Ligand SMILES: Cc1cc2nc3c(=O)[nH]c(=O)nc-3n(C[C@H](O)[C@H](O)[C@H](O)COP(=O)(O)OP(=O)(O)OC[C@H]3O[C@@H](n4cnc5c(N)ncnc54)[C@H](O)[C@@H]3O)c2cc1C
């Protein structure tokens with residue numbers, strides 16, 4: 001049986017960064033990827049805007065991915081492509097992975113540490129409530145992106161988009177450029193989920209209307225979509241009677257959200273956070289199961305790939321540290337006030353030699369002029385002012401964990417900045 | 425007064441532009457890029473174009489490309505027409521020029537993925 005120090009599941013930007021960080025620490029590292037190429041979802045994200053933070057450049061998804069793929073190829077670390085993981089089991093001080101691929105058939109490998117970098121999946125038609133028939137012509141935005149950008153196939157001619165997430169907005173532009181007619185984007189919430197820049201450059205540039213507080217209530221058509229019924233919704237997202245309208249179209253694109261992919265984590269009994277739908281981790285991105293790490297969109301859905309790579313680097317370096325010297329953990333919970341949608345990591349291991357935690361968080365609502373404070377007992381660990389906090393925009397802070405924390409609990413809160421302070 | 429949203433980075437600052445004489449006065453930008461963006465947007469709006477070109481390879485039927493600079497907003501569909509007229513029949517590396525001086529804009533269309541890498545056999 002082949003033995004490794006660190007095995008990385010998933011060859012997207014998170015997995016590539018994790019594998020490189022672990023390899024650089026001298027670990028015998030393996031990447032397992034189920035597709036036939038490295039790069040993950042970035043292979044199909046052909047638009048630009050990636051890498052502004054990491055490389056100070058506006059790269060497309062494939063260009064960003066290739067920078068990491070080239071590094072991985074250059075250091076000749078082992079990579080298994082077109083390989084499916086069947087099971088992962090805890091065994092002794094490590095894990096046994098059973099996998100299958102064309103070259104080896106069913107095989108087993110052993111590893112001390114495991115990094116889950118399996119990305120996320122899209123919510124589908126089954127997970128959003130739409131009445132009516134189930135004709136062909138209903139696609140998730142990611143599937144549509146794959147069809148157009150990888151296979152070169154236009155999914156329809158007259159499209160409507162449900163959900164104002166970034167991938168949906170990007171697809172509105174992409175389909176328009178390729179000659180399809182995008183009639184409108186419908187969003188049930190009263191504010192768009194995607195970034196403002198994507199509203200401008202994907203919708204406004206092409207005069208595609210965005211209808212807020214509106215949803216699709218019914219799909220018509222026998223074999224192929226022929227029309228949809230839309231309706232305005234109230235504050236509780238319930239359709240308002242009398243506002244229904246029928247729009248004729250042949251394609252419905254769903255951009256209604258992403259969920260971390262955690263099949264393998266579930267298999268291992270890793271604790272999942274109800275807010276992120278990803279594993280509960282400490283500042284080293286180690287999950288509740290010792291030796292199992294998580295990063296990228298498998299950990300929580302990121303909006304910028306730069307932070308995905310960063311989380312991979314943190315997971316990779318700390319997996320290496322764990323393999324070198326696994327010390328017992330002492331975990332302090334990070335308790336968030338209800339103002340937050342989520343905070344990652346959810347715990348701090350106060351015994352860890354890693355004293356610089358990177359924290360990612362999202363505000364539950366749009367809030368202006370807020371001060372975010374992180375405290376342990378009376379000790380203020382961080383205090384930062386924000387002009388605006390928006391749920392679609394993830395925030396990142398660095399937290400220095402001083403020795404001898406005042407309490408075993410860490411609290412993160414926010415409150416409005418006082419007027420006097422604003423004048424300064 | 426004009427309202428704009430800066431699209432230079434994901435922050436997306438809300439900008440206001442007021443014309444004083446021949447000059448635009450820009451407010452709301454968190455960095456200098458925002459000011460330049462607003463002035464360009466009001467005088468000569470430009471965008472990058474990202475798309476794909478056809479190839480003759482069954483395994484990789486499309487190769488992603490982009491303009492290596494911004495083209496005028498109203499030239500986007502003309503640029504798309506030229507991009508869609510290309511069928512690539514030889515492998516290229518990332519960054520190689522696919523269309524030179526597209527639509528006389530002075531901008532090139534370049535490959536954004538490595539066709540050599542995509543065409544490799546699944547080596548194991
Ligand atoms: C359809 C779609 C479009 C997106 N578009 C954008 C965008 O335009 N801009 C942006 O910033 N972000 C976008 N995102 C978010 C994007 O996913 C992240 O920016 C980034 O790519 C996440 O990196 P990752 O490595 O965590 O996941 P991914 O890139 O998804 O990589 C995960 C990899 O793991 C592999 N994998 C999964 N399960 C297993 C398994 N069991 N065994 C082996 N391998 C496995 C997958 O095949 C994949 O290659 C998009 C996401 C989706 C789903």
Ligand code: SF4
Pocket residue numbers: 430431432433434435436437452453454455456457458459461
């Ligand atoms: S002004 Fe600067 S910070 Fe604001 S959106 Fe533009 S580039 Fe980003």
